[in-house]
Amino acid sequence: MSQIAKIKDVIITPVAFHDMPLLNSVGVHEPYALRSIIEVITDSTYGLGESYGDSTHLSRLQKVAEQIKGLSVYDTNSIYKICVKSLAGDTSTGGDGMAGMVTTASVADKVFSPFEVACLDIQGKKAGIPVSDLLGGRVRDNVQYSAYLFYKWAGHPGEPDDEYGSALDPAGVVKQAKKIIDEYGFKAIKLKGGVFPPAQEVEAIKALHAAFPGVPLRLDPNAAWTVETSLWVAKQLEGMVEYLEDPAPEIEGMAAVAKEASMPLATNMAVVAFSHLPPSILQNAVNVILSDHHFWGGLRKSQTLATICATWGMRLSMHSNSHLGISLAAMTHLASATPNLDYACDTHWPWKRRDEDVVVDGALKWTNGGVSVPTAPGLGVELDREKLARLHQQYLDCGLRKRDDTAYMRKFQPDFCADLARW
Numbered sequence: 538m539s540q541i542a543k544i545k546d547v548i549i550t551p552v553a554f555h556d557m558p559l560l561n562s563v564g565v566h567e568p569y570a571l572r573s574i575i576e577v578i579t580d581s582t583y584g585l586g587e588s589y590g591d592s593t594h595l596s597r598l599q600k601v602a603e604q605i606k607g608l609s610v611y612d613t614n615s616i617y618k619i620c621v622k623s624l625a626g627d628t629s630t631g632g633d634g635m636a637g638m639v640t641t642a643s644v645a646d647k648v649f650s651p652f653e654v655a656c657l658d659i660q661g662k663k664a665g666i667p668v669s670d671l672l673g674g675r676v677r678d679n680v681q682y683s684a685y686l687f688y689k690w691a692g693h694p695g696e697p698d699d700e701y702g703s704a705l706d707p708a709g710v711v712k713q714a715k716k717i718i719d720e721y722g723f724k725a726i727k728l729k730g731g732v733f734p735p736a737q738e739v740e741a742i743k744a745l746h747a748a749f750p751g752v753p754l755r756l757d758p759n760a761a762w763t764v765e766t767s768l769w770v771a772k773q774l775e776g777m778v779e780y781l782e783d784p785a786p787e788i789e790g791m792a793a794v795a796k797e798a799s800m801p802l803a804t805n806m807a808v809v810a811f812s813h814l815p816p817s818i819l820q821n822a823v824n825v826i827l828s829d830h831h832f833w834g835g836l837r838k839s840q841t842l843a844t845i846c847a848t849w850g851m852r853l854s855m856h857s858n859s860h861l862g863i864s865l866a867a868m869t870h871l872a873s874a875t876p877n878l879d880y881a882c883d884t885h886w887p888w889k890r891r892d893e894d895v896v897v898d899g900a901l902k903w904t905n906g907g908v909s910v911p912t913a914p915g916l917g918v919e920l921d922r923e924k925l926a927r928l929h930q931q932y933l934d935c936g937l938r939k940r941d942d943t944a945y946m947r948k949f950q951p952d953f954c955a956d957l958a959r960w
């Protein structure tokens with residue numbers, strides 16, 4: 538075991554940044570999104586990771602942070618072992634900032650991920666090479682992201698309209714797509730569904746198809762539909778979407794839809810951990826896995842997932858949640874060095890305020906619908922301590938300690954139903 542570049546300290550800072558009222562199948566985004574910023578410190582440098590900011594997750598991160606001091610940043614196997622051992626009895630679900638949508642991912646993998654990213658950041662800095670080189674080298678210099686559209690309210694209730702305004706019908710969705718694409722140049726479009734009755738969401742996809750001919754489209758209702766409804770939607774959207782994401786719940790539901798649907802099915806709900814792969818493969822339930830290093834156990838395990846996908850004839854895309862620049866850097870390095878991660882990745886980036894981040898401006902450059910892969914050593918992003926302090930203060934002041942889209946929605950619509958397969 539390597540003894541060089543020992544971890545001297547670990548600092549975990551919860552932060553909050555403004556979020557817009559984005560609608561989804563379980564409710565609506567609250568005015569702030571929570572994240573945790575992880576600094577792994579050695580004698581000579583520091584490495585960065587970013588993860589969920591719910592208090593349950595923060596205490597799990599803290600528990601591991603106490604135990605990895607003294608380990609080498611090259612010894613990520615020992616860090617993983619500590620995650621597994623110290624969280625073994627922790628069977629509580631949620632606590633991860635995903636509003637109950639991805640609840641069965643491995644707790645150890647979720648907690649390990651930001652420490653692994655931070656260690657890779659340090660390894661890259663020490664070797665003078667970018668993280669993408671540690672992952673096998675860039676196969677693309679620009680990582681493409683999709684325009685991630687949301688139905689949304691014009692602004693949070695009681696507050697002025699935000700810069701995007703409302704999107705509550707097909708015309709509003711097309712208008713939103715135009716604005717986002719004008720700004721970023723995205724070349725694929727995903728619509729978050731599960732908000733309105735399926736026929737209405739089908740109309741929105743048809744409107745996007747007409748407004749953006751030839752642009753690959755995706756619809757993701759987060760398993761709000763039954764198998765029967767999913768098959769009806771699949772029929773309506775034949776030839777119009779590059780994949781349908783999580784139409785129905787669970788591996789069994791996806792397998793039933795996959796038998797008859799003409800388009801590939803993708804998931805970030807039915808298959809979210811390595812243990813889900815054998816049953817899914819056996820039932821031929823999904824064609825595309827939306828990887829996410831935040832819950833698949835970091836960057837290297839995401840590449841293991843990529844190899845499994847290639848072996849079994851599945852394709853790979855990337856899931857996202859509300860995030861800041863450290864995560865965007867990690868996602869970009871991963872996608873740049875994973876040859877079969879060739880769908881445009883998801884990102885929530887356009888939904889945050891430009892001036893709210895924790896990294897120094899300028900390292901992450903958006904061009905042509907994608908992010909240029911940073912070439913500086915490590916992740917290529919540095920902490921802006923003044924901004925970190927500001928977002929930490931915002932965390933302290935905002936009062937939110939976990940993401941709860943359903944409770945927030947029920948303040949305005951007390952009878953809101955968040956059930957899976959409700960249509």
Ligand SMILES: O=C([O-])[C@@H](O)[C@@H](O)[C@H](O)[C@@H](O)C(=O)[O-]
Pocket residue numbers: 559560561635636638639729757759805856857858859
């Ligand atoms: O941000 C949201 O509302 C999304 O619905 C997110 O929570 C999902 O996890 C995700 O983006 C997805 O693709 O399912």
Ligand SMILES: [Mg+2]
Pocket residue numbers: 757759782783804805806856
């Ligand atoms: Mg999804």
